[in-house]
Amino acid sequence: MTPQVAALQARIDELKKELSAARRAVAPVPVGDYAFRRPDGSPASLRDLFAGKRDLLVVHNMGKKCVYCTLWADGLVGFTRPLLSRCGFVLTSPDEPATLKAFAESRGWTFPCVSVQGTTFAHDMGMEPEPGRHWPGVSGFRLRDDGSIVRTGQAMFGPGDDFCALWPMLDLLEGGPGAWVPKYDYP
Secondary structure, eight states: OOHHHHHHHHHHHHHHHHHHHHHHHSOOEEEOOOEEEOTTSOEEEHHHHTTTOSEEEEEEOOOTTOHHHHHHHHHHGGGHHHHHHHSEEEEEESSOHHHHHHHHHHHTOOSOEEEOTTSSHHHHTTSOSBTTBOOOEEEEEEEOTTSOEEEEEEEEOOTTOTTOTHHHHHTTSTTTTTTOOOOSOOO
16 A cells, blocks of 8 residues: 555544434434335335444435345345344335336345335435436434434435445446446346
8 A cells, every 4th residue: 555545544434423413413303203105015114224223324225126226225135134134124215116116126125125105214315316216325313212213314326436345345446446337236
């Protein structure tokens, strides 16, 4: 590692610590208890998704139409058990339940999923700025002692972020990711 790379890495590490502290300093935002549908069509509330835990991570996925969101979700499979040991964890999709079910099964997703179709959840969380136009990201939630739910943090997903380990790994190659883009299937 060159001195320039080491210095930049140290600065980035320091900035990440500042970013984490700034995220934790943001006041929690009260949210309602939304009604979703599981891939089998059965109902699930936001409260149900905590799965007996105090905290919940919700991945806001853009659905089957997005190869990038699919890449992020594929990468989360290995983190499912560790995440579920700490908090509730679920992927949300604008796809209707049957499409979500078939797609999740085809990808080997082992984590809980719910459809947000027909709800205002994605919009209310800032992940659907216009009807039908979804953005990817993640939100943290806390179930308070009084039964209320608050949003404790959020972040957007995008190439190069810290939520998909593939991007920094590809960046180590000559030319970085180059013209590479995610696909639904690889040779």
